[in-house]
Amino acid sequence: MKQQLAVVQCTSLSLPDENKVQLDHLISQAVRQGAGLILLPEMCLSMDSRQYQNLANDPATIEWLADQATRHGVWLIAGAVPQPSPGNDTRVRSAQLVVNPEGELVARYDKIHLFDVDVNDSQGSYRESDTFSPGSDLVTVDTPFGRLGLSICFDLRFPEQFQALREKGADIILVPAAFTHTTGKAHWEVLLRARAIETQCFVLAANQCGWHDKKRQTWGHSMIISPWGEPLAKLEDEPGVAVFDIDLTELKQIRERMPLIRS
Numbered sequence: 001m002k003q004q005l006a007v008v009q010c011t012s013l014s015l016p017d018e019n020k021v022q023l024d025h026l027i028s029q030a031v032r033q034g035a036g037l038i039l040l041p042e043m044c045l046s047m048d049s050r051q052y053q054n055l056a057n058d059p060a061t062i063e064w065l066a067d068q069a070t071r072h073g074v075w076l077i078a079g080a081v082p083q084p085s086p087g088n089d090t091r092v093r094s095a096q097l098v099v100n101p102e103g104e105l106v107a108r109y110d111k112i113h114l115f116d117v118d119v120n121d122s123q124g125s126y127r128e129s130d131t132f133s134p135g136s137d138l139v140t141v142d143t144p145f146g147r148l149g150l151s152i153c154f155d156l157r158f159p160e161q162f163q164a165l166r167e168k169g170a171d172i173i174l175v176p177a178a179f180t181h182t183t184g185k186a187h188w189e190v191l192l193r194a195r196a197i198e199t200q201c202f203v204l205a206a207n208q209c210g211w212h213d214k215k216r217q218t219w220g221h222s223m224i225i226s227p228w229g230e231p232l233a234k235l236e237d238e239p240g241v242a243v244f245d246i247d248l249t250e251l252k253q254i255r256e257r258m259p260l261i262r263s
């Protein structure tokens with residue numbers, strides 16, 4: 001079995017077709033390094049809100065993911081892509097899609113905490129809820145690598161969501177993101193390591209990096225963290241992939257020696 005887990009870091013721009021070319025290269029690179037599960041960042045198919053309705057309603061979005069997963073025989077997780085909202089809400093959802101190596105969509109998590117925040121950067125303020133409606137349901141999914149707990153980006157600041165995922169039996173928590181350069185520099189690694197230490201889970205964090213348009217810059221520094229809080233593999237601020245062969249016996253030992261949650 002391909003044992004490694006991989007996080008992809010990219011600079012997604014506006015056009016989905018161009019972003020697919022970049023992702024295609026990075027996914028192939030991860031596969032060459034032995035990845036059997038690959039996490040892509042938030043909004044990997046486009047960082048431009050003018051594209052979101054089309055992406056949400058175009059069956060090609062999921063077909064592309066399924067094709068990549070089957071072609072390489074890997075679990076592929078699109079950190080988040082726009083998907084339709086239930087009911088009459090015309091906004092889209094920021095949805096994390098989990099596709100298995102047979103190309104089946106086995107789970108969807110809709111981002112719960114939306115980023116309506118004033119950041120003192122070149123963009124100034126972010127109002128994610130203008131474009132996206134919030135999800136409400138926690139999602140875990142079983143894979144041969146362990147049970148995944150799903151979160152997206154700004155969720156990282158809400159430790160109760162991570163505790164709830166741990167209580168639902170998560171071994172590996174996913175944090176795909178488009179964390180801003182300003183807030184990422186200040187908080188990204190500290191928050192990720194804290195969530196890993198508190199939940200005693202592996203954390204896979206795949207961030208966007210670089211400039212997406214004239215105003216929008218993200219932090220990069222994607223990483224894989226152990227349940228003891230150590231970064232096991234790390235990227236800097238350029239597109240790339242980080243892989244690591246995680247060992248769930250390490251997680252069991254940490255939880256036995258330091259019981260934090262009765263499970």
Ligand SMILES: O=C(O)CNC(=O)[C@H](CS)NC(=O)CCC(=O)C(=O)O
Pocket residue numbers: 042043047048049114115126127128153154157178179180183184
């Ligand atoms: O809206 C889009 O185009 C794609 N979505 C994002 O980039 C989202 C919402 S704006 N970004 C975050 O949640 C950053 C959180 C963050 O940076 C922090 O918590 O500090």
